[in-house]
Amino acid sequence: MRAKRPVSGETGIALITTVIILLMLGALAAVLSGMVYSRFLSVTLEVDRLQAAYLAEAGLARGLYEISKDRDEWGGDGKGAIPPTGFGPGYFTVQLDPKSRTLVGVGVVRDVRRVIVNKY
DSSP, rough: OOOOOOEEEETTTTHHHHHHHHHOOOOOHHHHHHHHHHHHHHHHHHHHHHHHHHHHHHHHHHHHEEEEEHHOOOSSSSSSSSEOOOOOOOOEEEETTTTTTEEEEEEEEEEEEEEEEEOO
């Protein structure tokens, strides 16, 4: 039995087709991994934003408690201002402006900072 000879001009076409398909699959994988990584960063940043906002709210709640009880149980000044206090993945701080009766709660997680202003 004789081996078939390739038709002229078709030598190596399977190899070339395979290489082209693998290049296309590699490009598709690179694009998909870039999209997944971008989404991961976006979700991580949103989680940090929410945690920082919750920390700022926790600081305001603690400051309002100090004002309502007129005492300090956590290292503040007893009038609503609280120094940086670690809590969970970040920290919060509260500043008090008695003239305008305003509390400013600041929550920080990694590089994300959220500020909430509350008039009492």
